[in-house]
Amino acid sequence: MxxxxxxxxxxxxxxxxxxxxxxxxxxxxxxxxxxxxxxxxxxxxxxxxxxxxxxxxxxxxxxGERDPYVKLKRKSNLTAMSLVGQARRYVRTSQHPLRAAMRLSIVGNLLDFGISGSLESPEELKREFRRLLDKRPGWDDSVEIERLISRSKEVVFLADNCGEIVFDGILLEEIKKSGPKTVLVVKGEPILTDVTLEDLEGLNMENIADEIIETEGLAVGLNLWDKNVNVGLKKRMRAADLIISKGMANFEAMSEHRWKAVVYLLRAKCEPVARALHVKPNSDIIKLVKGRIK
The missing domain is CATH 1.10.8 (Helicase, Ruva Protein; domain 3)
Structure with missing residues (x-):
């Protein structure tokens, strides 16, 4: 974008x-x-x-601070962890657990602060959790995505925010049940509220995926514009059967390029992102794109 x-x-x-x-x-x-x-x-x-x-x-x-959002990230993680029981019940009791886990993952995407369209505080998620889960997506390709995951050998998952990652973990569990190897990509350096390996270790979630890769450099979203950065990661992504891209920043970076198959999971919190996705602002998105978004 x-x-x-x-x-x-x-x-x-x-x-x-x-x-x-x-x-x-x-x-x-x-x-x-x-x-x-x-x-x-x-x-x-x-x-x-x-x-x-x-x-x-x-x-x-x-x-002059390495991680200005560190306190907010911890608060988001604690809030999400307090909702894990409800989240697991929501997925477990669904007729289609994998599709339910995708919707759950998008609810976590609202733990993104300092921009319009997101929650005001982690505590707001507790108050609004059930209502947010019941919201219908503005774009929903989850049935086709479910079939594609079942046929995939490797799925690369681009993580977004702290707090959100707790619910992403439940989605990754459901993906693993379908058989593919899961590769989780987290930030190598702190930026905004994005999750790092250090954050995962603090949650005892370092085994959340079959493999974890850290990005290189300080970047909003994934640095795909510098040909000398994330070289190995880019090769893995091009070879993957499916990429799952969480959040707006990853969408903004990923949508500039052509991929075999990518799933965008996010809340379109602003008008430019909503316009690029052909939806209304504040729509929840479960969108499969093969090739390049049009």
Whole structure:
């Protein structure tokens, strides 16, 4: 997905949010420096994920904190863990557990803070959990996806946020029951609320998949624009029978490229992403794309 004019104020708002989490006195300097990047680099030719990565690298350098979201990430994980019993019952009692696990995974995608269309706090998920599970997806290819998973030998799963990963674990369990090898991709460095291997270990979830791969570099979504980064991972993704891509940032990066088969699981929290997916804003998406999204 390419950068839009709507993306720019959203990015600067997110910068202000993350500075406010730990270094309030750095807010003005962070916004000034990030605005310089907007002036120099903003273009409808650059992918929104690449541009967002440049903005957040700048903000992190000014903040001087390796992981500004660390407390929020832990809170999200604790909230999700407190709902595991309900989540497992929801999947177990469904006529179609794998499809139910996909919907559950999207509910976890709302644990994404500092942007519109997401939850205000982890606690809100507890209050709204059942209602969110009952919401009908705006796009639902889960029947076809279920068949494809059963025929796949290897599924690559691109993780998104902390908290969300707890519900992703239940989805990965259901995928494994269909037979394919599961490869989970997590961030190699902390960025926003995205899950890292360190976060997984803190949850005792390091065995969540058959294999775990860490990304290279500090990037929003998956860095697919630098040919010298994530070289081995890109090869695995091209060879995989199916890729499952969680969240908007991964969609923004992945939709720029052609893949054998990719499933997008997310809440379309903003108008540009919703437009790219041909749905209304705030729709839940279970979308299978073969080739490149049109």
């Amino acid at each position: 390419k950068l839009t004019t709507t993306c720019i104020p959203c990015l600067l708002k997110r910068v202000a949010y993350e500075v406010d989490l730990c270094k309030k006195d750095k807010a003005m300097s962070a916004l000034v420096e990030c605005s310089k990047i907007v002036a120099q680099r903003a273009s409808d030719k650059i992918s929104s994920a690449e541009f967002a990565s440049e903005i957040h690298r700048c903000a992190y350098a000014i903040i």
